[in-house]
Amino acid sequence: MSGGLPGFHNAPVSRAVVVAAALFSVAFGFRGRFLGLGLSYENVYGKLRIWKLITSLFAFSSTPELIFGAALLYYFRVFERQIGSNKYAVFIVFSTMVSVLLQILSLAYLKDPSFNPLTSGPYGLIFASYIPFFFDIPITTKFRIFGLHLSDKSFIYLAGLQLLFSSGWRSIIPGLSGILAGLLYRLNIFGIRRLKLPDSTTSIFSRLSWPFLNNSYQRLPVTENDGNIPSNQTRQTEGVHPATEDPMESSIATLVSMGFDRGSAIQALALTNYDVNLASNILLEAQSM
Template sequence: MQAGGVSGFQNAPVTRAVVLASGLLSVVFSANRRARALGLSYQEIVKNFRLWRIFASVFAFQSTPELIFGLYLLYYFRVFERQIGSNKYSVFSLFTISVSSLLQILSLVLLKDSNYISALASGPYGLIFGSFIPFFLDIPITSRFRIFGVNFSDKSIIYLAGLQLLLSSWKRSLIPGICGLVAGSLYRLNVLGIRRMKLPQIIASFFARFFAPPPGSSSRPSRSLVGNMSSHTGRAVQNQPSTGSAPVAEPPESSIAMLVSMGFDANAARQALMRARNDINVATNILLEAQSH
């Protein structure tokens, strides 16, 4: 599935805020040559109790390759904010970041008497690798191909980017990545009913006001993608081209079933596939955008 049917950060203000914070802090600390000192360590966090280091380590990457792959994955995973809404995605982000940070600190405490590791890599590993849980479970493979005899799918590039980030600093990045996967799994299991929680409306309004792209910044506004399709009624798609173009074939039942397995209504899936001319990637994006309104 492609990163999104709407360009930029339309309907994803929380993701935009995280990307901006991560990019700016990474550049600032790198310019001051303090990036390497950002990672969580037992000495700084537990013994010296410098809690400000936790905030800095949550957002700022320590190297340019980590920054590139990290921001790419954050940008791609904005599809989940569009799917569940910015409020719930804010809860997901806070939960995965907080739980991952606590698990990282716990790992430092457990490993303090060993020579295994002294400090961990910094960056939003909790949010990134927590997002791989719904990516693995909810996003279907829609196409497969072979390169030099090796099988790949349309999801492979995301997995490869995640693997690169996970192993970018070896043990220093491996532990934060694993902690992020655990945090994402706990959210998926609805620990403490976390998936039903929402932030106060004032916080959601803050992100919508200050981090949503300005009107007209996208060349393809979200409502133009949805058009006259209703995700709840199953009405016929309107405004079909009539200037000699061939009629759209009835969507395959397998494509409809795949969209239904992602949680979409069968009638809405059929309408989206017809509008997308049976392109399941485009249809998925149409449904996600319709669901966000």
């Protein structure tokens, strides 16, 4: 699964989070100082250092966790494109704060030194993102491997499981806290899903200059048919006879089979460079408003 358009087009907040995670992980993890970054009972209920709390939210504890975590953060940028950077920034703040609070409560309840410190990194955001991934991202491909029934979403789940169990209970607690935070956001506690940051705040992320992470995006040419793409019938009237099934028509048929009308499907596909997953997200969001 690609997660939509390549790069961080229309996803500046996701780009900032991925860059921050990479920089913090390199600065603290590769120097061998990551063992004390995560939350623990002593540094939470003793002398809490703000810099350590901030670092624990971004720096992954090891290189494999950084690889899997950054890949998942990159994929989940699709949600920022779906709801917009303003609302996605609220989702990040909410899921992170709730996840940290749940981790602190867990440490207070367990008081087990074997869990100290918990694994550091943006676990709250990553696993909170699995909630909209589960409910809103449709399955587009199914296949079997060694008798197992899998789908195109299975690889994202497997990456999450690898990250969740990477450090035993030290990583399970932050992961479960993130999942609960995602559920609370979906339940729209205190109307949180209607909140969004002002443009002046989210525009700061757009000004971050990272040329190696920015991909240019060109919209496909628009035709006169439905204002978006040419149909097979239009091509035939122009003397063009496709030898195989039009992939655009196949994408439209997929969305129509999911219950969306053809006109809305065409518009959503045109806006997303004909990415079926992202187009379905836009249509689902439109229905929920």
